Amino acid sequence: MDDLAERRMQVVRDHMRLECELDFEAVLETFAHPRYEINGDAMVFDGRDEVMRYFESSRTPFPDQGNELISIAHAGDNVHIEMYLTGTHLGPLKVGDQVVPPTGKSFKVRMAGVFQFAPGSDKIVCERPYVDPAQIARQLGLG
Numbered sequence: 001m002d003d004l005a006e007r008r009m010q011v012v013r014d015h016m017r018l019e020c021e022l023d024f025e026a027v028l029e030t031f032a033h034p035r036y037e038i039n040g041d042a043m044v045f046d047g048r049d050e051v052m053r054y055f056e057s058s059r060t061p062f063p064d065q066g067n068e069l070i071s072i073a074h075a076g077d078n079v080h081i082e083m084y085l086t087g088t089h090l091g092p093l094k095v096g097d098q099v100v101p102p103t104g105k106s107f108k109v110r111m112a113g114v115f116q117f118a119p120g121s122d123k124i125v126c127e128r129p130y131v132d133p134a135q136i137a138r139q140l141g142l143g
Contacts, residue, residue, distance in 0.1 A: 005074040007122040012072065012079045012115050015124065020066045024055045032123035039130055057094070061102070062087030070110070079115040084108050085131055089140050100142060107139035 015030040028034050034051040037044050045054040059065060065087040073080045086108045093100040111131035118125050137143035 004120070004122065008079050008115075008117055009072055009074055011122050011124065012081060013069070015115070015127075016067050016069065016081075016083070019055075022059065024052060027055075028052075030124050032118050032121060032125050035126045037126060037128045040128070060091045061089055061093035061100075063090055064088050077117045077119055079117070081113045081115070083111060083113070085111050085136075095142075103140050103142070105140045107136045109135045109139070 011030050015027055018024075018027045018030070028048060028051065031051075034048050035044070035046045036051060036054055045051045065085070068084040068086065070082040070084065072082075086106070088106045089100075089103045091102055093102075109131060111129060113127060113129040115124050116126040116128070117123065134143055
């Protein structure tokens with residue numbers, strides 16, 4: 001594996017660790033331009049302000065949200081990961097027009113993600129996590 005592929009995979013590992021540490025300023029530094037596309041284009045957060053809003057909205061209900069890396073692979077200008085997403089419902093959760101009060105229950109779901117890099121760069125241009133929110137809702141007793 002070449003040096004660029006190794007650097008990219010390390011950037012993804014660092015990015016994931018920094019998210020767990022809630023060091024969002026450092027997470028933003030892993031991007032050339034911050035962008036998340038959740039489940040394809042179901043929810044898009046483009047630019048610093050929108051990505052910071054995403055961090056706030058996802059960590060308010062799950063302040064201990066974490067990830068456990070299962071596998072990582074480099075392909076072309078992408079790094080693909082498989083991981084467990086974990087968290088405990090400790091804050092208000094907005095679901096559509098409703099706000100669900102904390103259940104205190106935890107979840108652990110398997111998911112995948114793609115980190116896209118600019119050609120020749122070790123800076124992320126887009127993170128695309130893929131997760132089934134129904135699995136999380138079931139584990140929280142909401143669905």
